Amino acid sequence: MHSYDLAIKGGTVVTAADQYRAEIGVRNGKIVEISENVSGARQEIDATGLLVLPGGVDGHVHMSQPTDDGTIMADDFESGTRAAAAGGNTTVMPFALQIKGKSLRACVEDYHKEAEGNCYVDTSFHLIVSDPTPQVLGQELPALVKDGYTSFKVFMTYDDLVLSDAELLDVFQVAKEENALVMVHAEGHDAIKFMTRKLEAAGKTAPFYHGQSHSRVAEREATHRAVSHAELVDVPIVIVHVSGRDAMEQVQWARKRGLKVYAETCPQYITLVEDDMKGLNMDFEGAKYVCSPPPRDLDSQAAIWEGIRDGTFDIFSSDHCPFRYQGSGGTGKDNPKARTSFKWVPNGIPGVETRLPIFFSEGVTKGRISIQKFVDLTSTRPARLYGMYPQKGTIAIGSDADFALWDPGMQKTITQDILHHGSDYTPYEGFKVTGWPVKTVLRGKVIADDGRIVGEKGYGAYMSRGFSDAF
């Protein structure tokens, strides 16, 4: 008789506070022992020389999201969670998007259908509120929060998603009453459209000009506006995908005033720059880097690192939003509308699989942050912020046995051919990293092993969540 289903032996356990040599015993998918020596397990993993990290929790991914313009998101739940698993993640949080005019509950249910039976890692959904009718505000949202959908996202731009200030305030008010956490895509819609018209009028239609249309000013202004609305309503919010110094300073200023404003940043803002959207020669290759907010410049990257170090940023997510560059049904190079203007290039890049290695390598390996900080921003804090802690996000007795076994010295070059996502390219092609997740363990089962997916499709489960610790 085995005391344990699994033992992780010989490794170094890392949490958001600590790092120490220990072995881990797992039973029924839970961590039940951490000690000098664990024996009596049915399965043993030799983690000698490896770091045993909590499995990555990616708080911001888009998968199987419907679009209204014929483009197709490159990842469904199957490919998206496969990529996540390969990248050291055990939990991802996709968005259930309300289609305008439709019941939000119905949209959520459709989304569950997409996910069910298809996932390699655990999931839990944020809601996107695009049409805050009295029915949605007064009945659907409160009921959905009670059912464990405890976070919503709202958009301050995109024609089909943008909410007016009045609508934002209404959603914030519901969030306050229900203890739900609102995530805000903060870019000013009218400012973007104003710049877009100006650029188009000047014949500036290449993908590169996406960056100028989604200006820092527009991001900063919307951030200030969102913060102000949250102050008025007295409700915590998360400013997602902060791209640089301007918006970041608004977050810092808000906190200094005692407001509960949380912030997220992403790999693209520490690795890419606006000029990547130039492609080779202002050509369409630049479309591979189009996302919103767009990458800025080296000073913005430095600012983001400052914010990561000084605690401005709570979580580091991928904002995985994958499209294919080529092919019919694809959305990039062969999309005739996109070639007429940057404004038709789908906004989003793939990243769920590369988030952890890039951040580890640029952060921990290069000495910018401690490994505790890495674990905190990529696993512990997202789990806490979105109401999944301590089930997810740490290595502790009673928690899910989710691990990323990490080889801190392994050198890899990121290329499309080693990745598992549905996109046909990666914006990080050729990017060299040191440090790599060599095994991913979800609730005691190895789901990815040295780049091979060994988990079972459908083993990934859906989680209802509790309230955020943001309150």
Added chain:
Amino acid sequence: MHSYDLAIKGGTVVTAADQYRAEIGVRNGKIVEISENVSGARQEIDATGLLVLPGGVDGHVHMSQPTDDGTIMADDFESGTRAAAAGGNTTVMPFALQIKGKSLRACVEDYHKEAEGNCYVDTSFHLIVSDPTPQVLGQELPALVKDGYTSFKVFMTYDDLVLSDAELLDVFQVAKEENALVMVHAEGHDAIKFMTRKLEAAGKTAPFYHGQSHSRVAEREATHRAVSHAELVDVPIVIVHVSGRDAMEQVQWARKRGLKVYAETCPQYITLVEDDMKGLNMDFEGAKYVCSPPPRDLDSQAAIWEGIRDGTFDIFSSDHCPFRYQGSGGTGKDNPKARTSFKWVPNGIPGVETRLPIFFSEGVTKGRISIQKFVDLTSTRPARLYGMYPQKGTIAIGSDADFALWDPGMQKTITQDILHHGSDYTPYEGFKVTGWPVKTVLRGKVIADDGRIVGEKGYGAYMSRGFSDAF
């Protein structure tokens, strides 16, 4: 034969930089000599013991403005400019308001008809753009600027005036192209309506709650938004009637970034507080103090003084916007709709006549600012900012012979019965000041003398203006 039409003898001349004993000779309405001794004038004014200041330039007054709800503005050009003259002013700048759906040019012409032949002091109009149609943006505004209407005002709140962000950006763009200066009423419309609904739902309908509905957050957010739009378009703007620290800090922050953001404040923000709107016992007397943005608190007053001293504020205007408190056709106490909710109380208080004495007394007499600063903010800077300098705003050879002869030691208690405006009350009833304008001279003619209006109706002329020095 007289060399001069008028001599001001025995006084102390004050400009935005200097103060010295000198006499002034005037010919044809212009200053032609400043010297130790001026003789040979047809008329002499003995200014012994008095300060000879440039006549006040009030850059922000409302007169004869049409309303759409049956209320009547308490001042037309006749009473409004009479009050201005009595208060030491020689120039006022009312607003020609575009009525939605109407041509702006036509509205301007109607407004001229109201003014013509009725004014005691010189005037020049700002335009209010409430309906920026392509026609207005593309043709009327450029043509009006060329005709000397070189400043526009836009509103970020009020149901009938509010512009969307897209419209604001369009107006800013026209201003940039035409070198016109945009004045912004910066309060966030949706935030105000959100708070209003909340307060009404809680049965909080007394005038006092106006202050809570027009929150500091709403003012600050809109200020940030306006500044951001101006940054995007790269055009100077004026944030008018800043009420306290929050909005002021946005202006300071913008300047620190190198933006050309100018700021105005008003007497109500250094003398009144939110609690004045409580009236005696949360009663309707509070309506006498309702204006937007509303007065805040003592710390806000302190902040405004800081901003005045450190150069944050460029101009000190009255935002004179007079209503009657009593009577049919009036808008206050006997307005049944206003009694149902603060939101129907007309926003505005009279102040053109008391602006200079209040600011002199609180600022110069109390030692908070130099008299040079007083002259600068109340006369020289508004004249420069709105394109009337050096014709207006200083005492220099060649300038209009506009003076306020000031007795710095005269003590007065402000009461309704000594004022000349059309309102039936003053929010400053009982306010004691030291320092008073004893004579007002417009282009060489005495128009007010010890509280009596001695000028001729219609002597006040209209001025086309040049470009602002804001650019």
Added chain:
Amino acid sequence: MHSYDLAIKGGTVVTAADQYRAEIGVRNGKIVEISENVSGARQEIDATGLLVLPGGVDGHVHMSQPTDDGTIMADDFESGTRAAAAGGNTTVMPFALQIKGKSLRACVEDYHKEAEGNCYVDTSFHLIVSDPTPQVLGQELPALVKDGYTSFKVFMTYDDLVLSDAELLDVFQVAKEENALVMVHAEGHDAIKFMTRKLEAAGKTAPFYHGQSHSRVAEREATHRAVSHAELVDVPIVIVHVSGRDAMEQVQWARKRGLKVYAETCPQYITLVEDDMKGLNMDFEGAKYVCSPPPRDLDSQAAIWEGIRDGTFDIFSSDHCPFRYQGSGGTGKDNPKARTSFKWVPNGIPGVETRLPIFFSEGVTKGRISIQKFVDLTSTRPARLYGMYPQKGTIAIGSDADFALWDPGMQKTITQDILHHGSDYTPYEGFKVTGWPVKTVLRGKVIADDGRIVGEKGYGAYMSRGFSDAF
């Protein structure tokens, strides 16, 4: 045969990142197992309903320190570490003070003699450099660092301790070369003496005036100066016992510039105020609260809480510096010199025993900070900052089995008669707290139990330390 010497059963383990139900197995003074269920231990402690925290690490205590004016420090190592143990601490860091003109090494050895065989908790010494001769700088300090004395303290005030700027720079330079961490008592000596003379000249000699002599300006100025010297030398420093907003803002400003400036605060700055030094009626009772920097006011307390929450403060220490109030050989009430002027009142108050309960109660119980933050500032961070981690400061496999078993709901009123320190009073007399350390465990042995000291004198060991993680 027992697998374990000790098991902590039924409790909730808390670290700087986590909180979870688990049991702990201890062998040879080390933690060897954390699991759902630990059995087979010689001794079991039932921690049901209790929090199992890492033992407190107090990074700043004074014991057995020689004085040159006949006063006697109220705690030697025996009483001081007894008090520490009773208050939930397992490690304290006293200062080995260099007597001017003496070898620092010799002073350290004398100090060891005082400690040896007398301690109830583990100790490690910081050095106080009062006489940085070439011999001290060039030979003694480098050798002492190699021997594990990896932190020095320097003073910017006190006649017998103050270093000139030139000396500070020299000590900083040695610290940089040796990877030692410098702690700075930042108050400006000449500014304090200037104010002291002024106050004395005005007959203001009561203990209360100590607070005015040690002004915020003097603390802020010295903080800025210390930071600047550290910037010039490019070496990390710790600003100890920050008392309020002014000095704190200098720390924040330095960090914003990328400098490695760490900060400590203490219980007195979140509980006491300047007015406590008034005693009952400006009498000598006020001397019980005299310490440097002195407590300030309620806004300063609020500022300190802001800094604790936002990460400005790295560690929360007691600055235990105990004197007796009464009696011959004592230093307070019966000290004739002290009665002639506040400047002769010994600077320091007792606090090693009350640090944890006060901070827990005011912080965790009152909802100002999480319990993880509490553990971090009082145990984990001091252990890391002073080179004792992971031996000290956490609950992890391989760490010393040091615990404070905490009853989060226990209500206590702090009074002198329940304390174990050598002072004859506590400045916190009557202070009510919720949350209390009911058992203290040092390397697997219970040393304090419900207020009784059950450890053995001399069980507390001396630790050589590694380098700080500040570098």
Added chain:
Amino acid sequence: MHSYDLAIKGGTVVTAADQYRAEIGVRNGKIVEISENVSGARQEIDATGLLVLPGGVDGHVHMSQPTDDGTIMADDFESGTRAAAAGGNTTVMPFALQIKGKSLRACVEDYHKEAEGNCYVDTSFHLIVSDPTPQVLGQELPALVKDGYTSFKVFMTYDDLVLSDAELLDVFQVAKEENALVMVHAEGHDAIKFMTRKLEAAGKTAPFYHGQSHSRVAEREATHRAVSHAELVDVPIVIVHVSGRDAMEQVQWARKRGLKVYAETCPQYITLVEDDMKGLNMDFEGAKYVCSPPPRDLDSQAAIWEGIRDGTFDIFSSDHCPFRYQGSGGTGKDNPKARTSFKWVPNGIPGVETRLPIFFSEGVTKGRISIQKFVDLTSTRPARLYGMYPQKGTIAIGSDADFALWDPGMQKTITQDILHHGSDYTPYEGFKVTGWPVKTVLRGKVIADDGRIVGEKGYGAYMSRGFSDAF
């Protein structure tokens, strides 16, 4: 019989507030008329096409200052004031330096002897307090202030001048009691010496390293310290010769807190950079640019312009401190000690003659500041700040008839051969300017005309001064 001794005809009068076409009548050295047309003057100057500015007031010049190391200051009062006159100045303020161990009164008297009968422009002395004995503090300074020496300078560096913090506080206290204004040379002495030793130890002895030894940190720290002392004493001070952003931000921060801290900057900080001290190839030519604080970099120049525009800087002085580069008795190239280390290179560069043209050209001609601002910083504010207004510093009835007649379009290249100072070089050799003072008028007499000195030696008078307007 002539009504006027002199008329300035056809020019454009400029003051700190205004600009207008007018003519000026002068009698007995005073301005008695400003008007459209002045006739009846014994002498007429045709100022057609010229600006008529108030004569320059240079608040910071060194002349005939004794040195203790055999070097000789390159200007005595004769050559120094000759240069000043040629550069458009009518008043200069040299320093009467107390020699350690000597009575300050005696030093002042010696200094008067040097000046008497030798000056081309008016002068008034600041005092330098280098030895604040009780006699100096208690008797000499109060008496000297009563005699019109209403400003002192103190040094925070230089072996023979540096005051301790205790001494600084004492001098500030006297200033407060006597309403005298203290000017502070703010650089931290020990920090400079520390860096100097480090640099010398590394063999870095070329003049270039002067800049590194006088670091920004040392300047900023001393500025903060001076401001803190002033705050403690509650007395206004002037931070002289601010070199860049770091020190400037301390001034801004102090003002934001309501402190009366005034600031001066100089031509070298908007034109020169640290690299100028490299000479051609790290050679001794760099010594021509050695001054303290040293010039920094282009960002510092940008910062200084920001501070000029936003009102941080009150006055723009030359800090004229001239040495000869060549020759025996000289101090530069042929000074053997200076060649052994930068620390022996005399600190100072000539600039009284080029201050106005450089600032006009870089500021007004290039559109960075208005001409009113130029007049304010170079004439009106120094006159006010140092108690000479309205006798000096403006063009107003009753003021001294001091003018710089300025040709705003004249292009000049600054070269040593067109200058009148005693130095044998100018650090601005080859610098091109647009705008030049073509005539200088002192109390109604032309003293410089197109580069020729036409005034009489000794016509320049000494002025006792009133109190500063800084209080």
